[in-house]
Amino acid sequence: MKIALVHDYLTQRGGAERVFELLCKRFPHADIFTSLYDPERTIDLRDRVVNTTALQSIPGASRHFRLFAPLYFPAFRLLELEEYDLVFSSTTSFAKAVRTRDDAMHICFCHNITRFLWDTQTYLRGYKEYQMLSPLLEPIFHQMRKLDLHYASEPNIYVANSSTVAERIQRIYDRPASFINYPIDGSQFEFSAQKEDFYLVSCRLLSYKRVDIIVEAFNWLGWPLVIMGDGPERERLESIALENITFIGHVSDEERTRLFAKARMVIVAALEDYGLVPIEANFSGTPVVSFGAGGVLDTQVPGVTGVFFNRQSPEALHAALIEASQCDWDYHQIRKHALSNFTESAFFQKLDQFLIQTLDSSTADQLGLNTPSLA
Template sequence: MNLAIIHEWLNIYGGSERLLAEILGLYPQAQVHALIHNKENLVGTPLDGRNVKTSFMQKIPRVEHLYRGLLPLMPFAIERMDVRKYDVVLSISHAVAHGIKTNSNQIHISYVCTPMRYAWHLQDDYLHLHHLDKPLIGAAARLTLGLLRRWDRESASRANHLLAISNWTAQKIQQAWERESQVIYPPVDVERFSPAKVRDDFYLHVSRLVPYKMTAEIIRAFNELKLPLIVVGDGPEMPHLQKMAKGNIKLLGYQSDEVVTDLMNRAKAFVYMAVEDFGIAMVEAQAAGCPVIAYNKGGAAEIVQDGETGLLFQEQSSRSLSEAVLQSSKLNSKAAHESAARFSSARFREEFLAYMKKVIEN
């Protein structure tokens, strides 16, 4: 099978890149295509040294820093990537990869993390992040995002088959694109965790520090609770959060997988408030025997078994989180650890290979 895998931006090693690495482990001869590729940021990861064919966007000066602001250019770029020589095209999409153009002799499978979130439910966050929320420029930006939504919906018909990373994403695909999709949860390396027999007395939050992750609300809650909280992650919100946080809260910035694994193995509970399409960090926490306290929407509702492996709170607010934290003392570390096996890499490989076999043979 001559296989092309289409990614969007390969400049960090995050959730969709881990998914890509797992698929390449199954199909090592596949050719990877991406809009942009930053080799330096992938040194030491499973994608280190991988040959990647890129779009014309790779030639834009400082594109690795500017790419999110170039979202309106991405449909044009993805449509001009040439994949005609491949039998099967697999796109991993959370923005535009599903819009790759194929012909009737090819099979196109799109594994969808989400429909283009910045053109749909995170439009205001995108405009604020890129300083496009002023009256005049904001009107033009909203018009552009409206055109992107139209392209997103129309280009979704190009894939022959759709996979979704969660039931939540499948619902969003149905709402935005009016198409059915099959759910295969992404792989999580649950084997790397070794839960501590005695948990330490701190709570943990791991996230990119951007507005929709709601880290500010988590800090507000722990400012009031006066309980120890460790925050791992970096992003544009960091200066604001550092000013907010009181002495019981430590912001560690970016940390290696080894440090995060150790913290999860020891933490009393993992707290999360964002609405995620899946939520790998929540699965990792449970694999470490760390119960999860999360907002009851999105992937969290599929990952956390309320009252057993964690607690789900009903409002996206510091008060609702605080109430859940105060009720969390009897959560079961063993149950959380055992539950994470549902999302293992071994389970993913079995389901994904079976799906590919069925699609290609039919």
């Protein structure tokens, strides 16, 4: 059986690239395809051959990959994948457009819908270039939305990273999607049952992260809060924060690990599609107080790993913090939850089970799914 793995572009290292790295590990003999490849700036594929599109020959394309958005759909359509029996595309935008053989199986790991097309203002409002060029770009985006909907029909099966993204795929693309929660590297976090007297926020200081809610709630409570991270909202947030709140900006990996392990709780006020910070807290044995929508609904267990608040308001967060402070947390159970659900091995087990349920028995046998995992 010939397998192809396809990713939008390998020019950075983010969550989507981490999942593609896991697919490459799970299928070590599969051929790899992408539009642009910069081995110095992305995941380590070692000696694997990476097949690219014609865009790779454009000088500077890998560093300015966002500028080539209108060219990706035609570039992926030109890839030669007719010889492959099973194709996995890993995408937030374009790779789902690959042309496959009629009897081939195309499984799309869709990390999100194409956000710059379907949530343009939210996704691009921070880019000055978009604000200046939006009258010229919007007609192009209009045509690209039509293509995005058309090519969304190409995959046979969709897999999302959370129920929130699965719902979005259904709503925008009119395609059903299963979901498998993606793992993190838990070895980067250390467990501690000895908590110190401070609460922790870890995020970029952007408006949608709603750190203003957290600051106001802790102003009322007077409890010690440490805010880790930087961004355009920092100056405004510092101006309204009382002396019990400390902004520490960026810190070393070692210090970040220590803070996650020692914090009494980690606070998350944003609506995240998936959200890694709550899982990182759980690996550290630390409970989470989070806005109860989005990815946390898949990753957190109320009363076991954390507490939800149902409105993005300081009053709702204040009530949740009081509730959480009265809980008798089992820090070992919190970490066990993370180890059971969000490790690399847990991901491979879920992936294999999904493929067994999805593929015919002959294909599953050829992939070795009825034998111990290759991972």
